[in-house]
Amino acid sequence: MRVVEKIAEIKSIVRSQKRTEKTIGFVPTMGYLHEGHMSLVETSLRHNDYTIMSIFVNPTQFGPNEDFERYPRDLDGDLKKAELAGVDIVFIPTKEEIYPKGYKTYVNVEGITNLLCGKSRPDHFRGVTTIVNKLFNIVEPDKAYFGQKDAQQVAVIRKMTSDLNLNVEIVTCPTIREDDGLAMSSRNAYLSEKDRLSATILSKSLFEAKELINKGERNREKIIDFIIQRINTEKDAIIDYVDAVDGDSLEQIDFLKGNVLLALAVKFGQTRLIDNMIIACE
Amino acid sequence: MRVVEKIAEIKSIVRSQKRTEKTIGFVPTMGYLHEGHMSLVETSLRHNDYTIMSIFVNPTQFGPNEDFERYPRDLDGDLKKAELAGVDIVFIPTKEEIYPKGYKTYVNVEGITNLLCGKSRPDHFRGVTTIVNKLFNIVEPDKAYFGQKDAQQVAVIRKMTSDLNLNVEIVTCPTIREDDGLAMSSRNAYLSEKDRLSATILSKSLFEAKELINKGERNREKIIDFIIQRINTEKDAIIDYVDAVDGDSLEQIDFLKGNVLLALAVKFGQTRLIDNMIIACE
Numbered sequence: 179m180r181v182v183e184k185i186a187e188i189k190s191i192v193r194s195q196k197r198t199e200k201t202i203g204f205v206p207t208m209g210y211l212h213e214g215h216m217s218l219v220e221t222s223l224r225h226n227d228y229t230i231m232s233i234f235v236n237p238t239q240f241g242p243n244e245d246f247e248r249y250p251r252d253l254d255g256d257l258k259k260a261e262l263a264g265v266d267i268v269f270i271p272t273k274e275e276i277y278p279k280g281y282k283t284y285v286n287v288e289g290i291t292n293l294l295c296g297k298s299r300p301d302h303f304r305g306v307t308t309i310v311n312k313l314f315n316i317v318e319p320d321k322a323y324f325g326q327k328d329a330q331q332v333a334v335i336r337k338m339t340s341d342l343n344l345n346v347e348i349v350t351c352p353t354i355r356e357d358d359g360l361a362m363s364s365r366n367a368y369l370s371e372k373d374r375l376s377a378t379i380l381s382k383s384l385f386e387a388k389e390l391i392n393k394g395e396r397n398r399e400k401i402i403d404f405i406i407q408r409i410n411t412e413k414d415a416i417i418d419y420v421d422a423v424d425g426d427s428l429e430q431i432d433f434l435k436g437n438v439l440l441a442l443a444v445k446f447g448q449t450r451l452i453d454n455m456i457i458a459c460e
Numbered sequence: 461m462r463v464v465e466k467i468a469e470i471k472s473i474v475r476s477q478k479r480t481e482k483t484i485g486f487v488p489t490m491g492y493l494h495e496g497h498m499s500l501v502e503t504s505l506r507h508n509d510y511t512i513m514s515i516f517v518n519p520t521q522f523g524p525n526e527d528f529e530r531y532p533r534d535l536d537g538d539l540k541k542a543e544l545a546g547v548d549i550v551f552i553p554t555k556e557e558i559y560p561k562g563y564k565t566y567v568n569v570e571g572i573t574n575l576l577c578g579k580s581r582p583d584h585f586r587g588v589t590t591i592v593n594k595l596f597n598i599v600e601p602d603k604a605y606f607g608q609k610d611a612q613q614v615a616v617i618r619k620m621t622s623d624l625n626l627n628v629e630i631v632t633c634p635t636i637r638e639d640d641g642l643a644m645s646s647r648n649a650y651l652s653e654k655d656r657l658s659a660t661i662l663s664k665s666l667f668e669a670k671e672l673i674n675k676g677e678r679n680r681e682k683i684i685d686f687i688i689q690r691i692n693t694e695k696d697a698i699i700d701y702v703d704a705v706d707g708d709s710l711e712q713i714d715f716l717k718g719n720v721l722l723a724l725a726v727k728f729g730q731t732r733l734i735d736n737m738i739i740a741c742e
Contacts, residue, residue, distance in 0.1 A: 185625060197481075280709075282570045283589075283623035289564045307565075315625040341565035343467060343597040427562075 179261040181268050185276075185316055188230075188269050192318050200227035204319030204346075206310060209233040210250040210364035211259045214354040218323035219263045221351050230317050231260055232269040234276065238284075239305030245448075250367045269317070276312065285311045287337050290428040294330045294441055295452065298418050306331055307338045314339075314346050322346050327353040327361045329439055329454040333428050353453075355381060361453045373446035376412040380453040383408035384440055391457050396434045398422050409444060418443035418450065425456045434459045461543045463550050467558075467598055470512070470551050474600050482509035486601030486628075488592060491515040492532040492646035493541045496636040500605040501545045503633050512599050513542055514551040516558065520566075521587030527730075532649045551599070558594065567593045569619050572710040576612050576723055577734065580700050588613055589620045596621075596628050604628050609635040609643045611721055611736040615710050635735075637663060643735045655728035658694040662735040665690035666722055673739050678716045680704050691726060700725035700732065707738045716741045 182188045195202060203222030207215050222229045233256055240246035253270065260268050284304055290296075291303035314322065324332045336348050354362045359381035360374075369377060383405045395401060405420045423430060425437030434457075441454040464470045477484060485504030489497050504511045515538055522528035535552065542550050566586055572578075573585035596604065606614045618630050636644045641663035642656075651659060665687045677683060687702045705712060707719030716739075723736040 189625075189627070199479075281623055282572070283567065283620050284570070285565065285567050285624070287565045312623075312625050315627065318627070338565050341563055341594075342567070343471075343594050345471070345597060345600070 179257075179265055179268065181257060181270060183270055183272065183275065185271065188267065188316055191267065192230075192316075195228050196318065201320045202226060202318065203229045204313070204317045204322045205229065205231045205265075206313050206322065206324075207231060207233055208235045208249065208364065209256045210252055210367065211256045212354075212362045212364065212366075214325050214327060214362040216259065216263055217354050218325060218351050219260070219265060221349065222321065222323050223264050225321055225349070228266050229264070230267045230269060230319065231265045232271075232313055232317070234269075234271055234309070234313075236276075236305060236309040237273060238277070238308055239302050241299055241301065244299070245365075245368075250364050269313075276309070284308045285338060285342070287334050287341070290330070290337060291334055293428065293430075294419060294421055294423070295443055296330070298443070303331070303334050307334060310335055311338065311342070311344075314344055319346055321349050323349050323351055325353060326350050326456070327363065327453070329441055329456070330428065333426075359385065361451075363451065365449055365451065368449040369446060373414060373449065376414055377444075377446055377451060379409050379412045379415060380442060380444055380451060384442070384453060384455045387440055388455055388457050391434060391438070391459060396459065398431060398433050401434065401440070405440070405442065409442070414446055416445040418445060461539075461547055461550065463539060463552060465552055465554065465557065467553065470549065470598055473549065474512075474598075477510050478600065483602040484508060484600065485511045486595070486599045486604045487511065487513045487547075488595050488604065488606075489513060489515055490517045490531065490646065491538045492534055492649065493538045494636075494644045494646065496607050496609060496644040498541065498545055499636050500607060500633050501542070501547060503631065504603065504605050505546050507603055507631070510548050511546070512549045512551060512601065513547045514553075514595055514599070516551075516553055516591070516595075518558075518587060518591040519555060520559070520590055521584050523581055523583065526581070527647075527650075532646050551595075558591070566590045567620060567624070569616050569623070572612070572619060573616055575710065575712075576701060576703055576705070577725055578612070580725070585613070585616050589616060592617055593620065593624070593626075596626055601628055603631050605631050605633055607635060608632050608738070609645065609735070611723055611738070612710065615708075641667065643733075645733065647731055647733065650731040651728060655696060655731065658696055659726075659728060659733060661691050661694045661697060662724060662726055662733060666724070666735060666737045669722055670737055670739050673716060673720075673741060678741065680713060680715050683716065683722070687722070687724065691724070696728055698727040700727060 203226030205218045235249050285307045286304045332350050358378045387405050409415050420442045422440050425439040438457050443452045485508030487500045517531050567589045568586045614632050640660045669687050691697050702724045707721040720739050725734045
């Protein structure tokens with residue numbers, strides 16, 4: 179496995195791979211790798227001749243009062259996991275390599291970035307689309323892999339990719355969960371033992387809501403209220419949002435129909451967790 | 461020469477050219493081709509195995525009260541000129557092909573888009589960088605050719621290309637002028653016979669200012685005032701701006717040093733013309 183820090187170096191590797199017509203799979207991450215990330219890697223290895231992972235805690239997707247500084251980092255551990263999994267290249271640029279002095283260009287998807295997580299994280303998705311666009315230009319992947327856990331992120335990246343005519347296929351992989359249902363996330367490391375237990379209410383409430391929908395409930399308000407009430411049984415849970423939107427466009431819906439995305443964000447102390455579920459409603 | 465309307469078709473042609481390791485030169489235009497455009501084509505033909513031109517009057521770079529509807533168009537004439545010159549492919553997408561229903565993604569360079577032309581055309585450069593980014597993703601050129609006449613446009617596109625790590629080399633070609641000095645522009649077609657004569661004051665004032673600088677003048681205000689006074693000798697000329705900025709960064713300068721860009725925009729009736737000159741000052 180090669181570990182590369184410089185854009186020029188990875189571009190030259192990519193170009194020589196392309197010349198041999200090898201397909202490139204790409205897994206962009208912020209590191210502190212868990213089984214969710216590794217499932218993206220496994221899928222990329224199956225699909226492609228060559229798999230590149232990036233590890234970069236991207237400052238432009240954090241708000242001024244968010245957790246950029248304390249975001250968990252473990253580069254040595256990450257590199258061991260990547261090597262063991264069979265990643266070909268890990269790209270670990272510095273902040274200065276990605277955003278040199280005088281950096282000024284941003285890619286923004288309008289509309290669907292203002293709802294759900296975008297409401298409380300106003301510039302978050304602009305940071306995500308900018309870094310992903312840059313990484314796509316650097317790595318020139320045939321396919322790129324993202325986790326369904328960040329449902330809105332995937333929708334925004336798909337929209338950018340299609341709107342800007344990028345030559346990358348976006349592949350969404352299922353959310354990987356702990357045995358008790360909690361969606362895997364690097365931010366779970368922040369949770370106290372007590373909050374870690376309480377946090378299982380997020381996936382529980384979504385699975386229970388799914389059961390209600392499968393039994394025939396189609397009233398959007400009722401489903402949202404049900405989830406809110408279930409979460410509020412944990413007194414330390416502070417709800418940021420609970421919503422049900424169209425699973426493809428993320429547009430508001432009046433009642434549940436087609437692919438519905440149930441999505442939520444909840445804070446336990448300083449730790450903001452998200453989870454979601456896509457449910458096919460006839 | 462092939463004329464292509466669909467993105468999918470041009471992408472498939474580009475991919476098969478790339479497989480044979482041919483280099484691709486790209487000349488994006490809004491059509492109504494003049495010798496300025498054709499000089500870009502000639503340079504691309506010399507540099508590359510394969511030359512693609514696009515003709516697309518891009519709606520997102522026109523303001524609500526600007527000349528999108530009446531912008532001059534002559535597709536038949538343009539195709540004849542392109543074929544005669546030796547262009548391999550002309551890409552002529554529809555508005556709907558480039559901006560399908562629900563289009564939402566924009567590329568924006570901050571800072572240098574707010575000065576010079578950006579002051580009176582607030583979303584202009586956002587439209588330019590968005591369409592050029594899209595066309596680069598569609599055509600995947602090795603080199604792309606732009607005229608020095610649109611000096612700020614070139615600086616903004618260079619900045620986007622470098623910031624977003626695009627795999628394209630931007631080549632700037634000299635401004636082509638009419639015999640009396642007027643910079644060639646599709647918008648010159650708007651001018652009345654009288655305004656066409658008055659408009660020569662633009663290049664005259666720039667050439668005279670260059671002479672003053674070459675004789676030793678380094679006072680920015682004096683040079684700007686000189687140009688303004690010269691332009692005002694034509695009573696139908698309405699100055700939008702006259703400025704002197706750093707030729708590379710477009711940053712404000714206190715006195716003339718290094719590569720200096722003298723740039724101006726002037727209206728004759730409804731017709732807004734621009735011109736500029738880069739002058740090396742020791």
